[in-house]
Amino acid sequence: MIRLENIVVKFKDFTALHNINVHVKEGEFFTFLGPSGCGKTTTLRTLTGFIEPAEGRVYVRGEDITDVPIEKRNIGIVFQSYALFPTMTVYDNIAFGLKVKKLKKQEIDEKVRVIARKVDLTDEQLAKAVSQLSGGQQQRVAIARALVTEPAIICLDEPLSNLDAKLRVQLREELKKMQREFGITSIYVTHDQEEALTLSDRIAVFNKGVIEQIGTPNEIYNHSATEFVCNFIGDINRLSDEIVKGLAGIDPSIDPAKHHYIRLERVHVNDTESENTFRISGQVRDREYYGLYIKYYVEAGGQLLKVMERNDGVHIYEPGDTVTIGISPKDLMSYEATETEAKA
């Protein structure tokens, strides 16, 4: 469906994108994920036509659109700020693209009302000013405006970043539901890894203008291809030499020269049953209560390990308690020490 081939983008002497290659399938919800300044929005703007690549080509359904002007690419965009025209009503905002295309008034009206119904906007809301709508309703207007012209692709540039946490979760669900209903190929840009993991069919993780990994949420989280991805996605422990040596005693294939990481939920407290597990004694230093889970900070093996334990209401440890930490070699993610350490 979408193919970005060897894309290079330069701003004077600065190279913002180095040889980007992405292939997005029809109907897929594909996410560009990465920290600020990594190149994800630049890639999106190259796809939508706001930025001209120095090298490389952009294909949509096999057609080279690299030199096609923005308005002729048939790509809908939902902007970070939604970019709703404040001087127009909700109706006029949605109808804007259709009016530009000089469609008949009746046809415009029909299309606006159909899309409005699909995104749950009432006739009364259509007559309102955009400032009179809630954050969620504004997002639906932005989506309706982007979809009403029937684009082949919809691009969403961090549309949830301006909202509070609760609304973000709620709109995330709505967004996914709508994407499934419309079945449209969607490109989503975010720096929020939780958002990317919950929404996407596949994710491309960006860092310093290159793609570190493309994969499903499970691949990205559990089989991070690079040290950067492993650090950027979720919370993680980098294991100390003492623990690595202990683990190497159980599994000789573990190379102590590499950097070894383990996810918080894969570290176990006082688990005496699992086999092939390295165990070490530690002391609980602090505790954070999350309801469903409890996060412990345990001092063991010369480091402060973070541990996420399911809250069963029985096994709850207090700061100062002595506990046994268990780590299985199969749960490790290991990377060559030469790789650049990235900070999440």
Add this chain to the structure above:
Amino acid sequence: MKYSLKNPKPLDPSLVLKIIGGLAFAYLFFGFMLMPCLNTLTSIFTTKDANGNADPFAVIRFFLAGNMKNYVLNSLKLALCLVVTVNVVGVSIVLLTEYFDIKGAKILRVGYMTTLIYSGVALVTGYMFLYANDGILTSALQQAFPNLNPNWFSGFNAVLFTMTFACTSNHMLFLRNAIRGIDYNTVEAARNMGAKPFTVLFKVVFPTLLPTMFSLTVMTFITGLCAMSAPTLLGYDSINPEIVRLAGSSTADESFPQARAALLSIMLALFTIILLTILSSYERKGHYLSVSKTKAKLQKQKITNPVVNVLAHIYAYVLFIIYMTPVVMIIIFSFQTYGAIRKKTLDIKNWTFVNFFGKEDYSYLTSRGDYKIREGSISGVFSNDDTLGGIQTSFVLSVVAAAIACIIVVIACNYIFKHRKTGTVLEYALLFPWLLPTILICYSYRVFFNNDVWYVFGQNLYYERRVRILIILAYTVVKLPFSLRMIKAAFYTIDSELEDAAKNLGESPIGTFLKVKLPIILPSVLAVFALNFNALFTEYDMSATFASSHAKSYAMIMQAMTAEEGLYGYNVNASGRRCASTVFIMIVSGLVLYLVYGVGSRDLSERLEAKKKRKAFFDRIFRKKQEEPSEKAA
């Protein structure tokens, strides 16, 4: 596609527009800002002696030897004194209405804000109506104290008094906003740590107001230096009235008057440039910004000491009386007959609209002992040909100039925000007139364009009715910096993603500008247009500098009314018409301010809400009307 000489690249329309725009701005800048002012500057050094030999430093020698210095010293004295008096009164009225708990603060605020709706000549003539040698208050005082000098209200003290109260408008606008922006939690914190109310005022509140006060001080100093209407009407020898006098003089009457006027203008410009440089370098240092995340609204402070409290109330109401008396008197006397105005006594039984509308005959006793009738000698603002002509001239010139200034600035801002580098050059070019006193610009225009100038099609623009074009140009140029500052601020509110969104939806750059960007900034543009119009409609300084009988502004006509009353039975009710004119100006200014801040600041949601209410109101009326006949039928 490859382009060659045989197959040339088609011209990009936006590039053509940019070239035309660039040329137009260059024409405006060089032709109407730089060239006339440079001409003024060079004219200082091109004087000739009696033998016709060039004597480049003659004017400077004249300046150092003669009494020309006095005009500069007088202006500096006025500016310095004004800085003190305006700040004392300005800060007091803001504290009394916004910071301290003074009974009747809302009414006091209305009184203190009256200078927003009348200023310049209207205000000075208003004060003269009260305090001049035949003024109401002077007449009353003379009855009580027969030895009182009737000309007590003239010269420096009168100018200082009038301008002190006239120049506090900026304090009411800007200092009031600054004091309202104070985080009340900081006041509470200081009180909690044991600070007394006045310690809080001086240690916590004042420091946050200092940047605003500094800006206001500089602006007041410049206003004092460039004062025109008050010194002219109240008789005080300062720079600007002298420039205007010299501009109208000739070498037959005195030594090189034009070069002397030019020297004074340039000196005024130098003072202005120095002060504005100081101001901008101070502003660049930054302001005290509240770091509070949850700002608390300022609450009025009670003055706990009962004696101080009473004194503060007395002070507040004395100021209120000073502000309100001219306004009230002018409004009342605008509905009084010429007889009552002459006697300076209120005639409760006789009220009239003749100062506004209509004409009346005037009969008077001649030296031969018979009565003569002067037909239509008593006339209203809207019936008197001269006054009506002044209103029409000022209205047309102001509307045209205010509109042109806004159009130029909107186009320029659109360019500035897209092209950072060349945009900055354009921005500085448009801010250039800010460095020059308006009198310098007008004087330069008057002298430079009083010749056939090649780049205005070889015409003399000062000649007869063409002077109106010249005045429009001067008005426009003078209003460019203010318009730029305000409209540029409005452009900052446009989210750059809106432009991208419109582009993505297929809109052209011009379409995006007209359909998306312009509607967003339109309320600000209309506000700037209205404020420009308001200032130009009643301006006196510039039109007086041009001093052309072909373009007599409303303020010039009003100024003339102070002198012409009742001479040989003409213009019998000039004072009444003057009062009516001031009332008219107050209504126009009030209306403009209401449209700008009341209606113009409404966003789409508020407008839709108002539309809904209007619809409901009319629906109710029509339903009632429809029901009435059916009820009757029943």
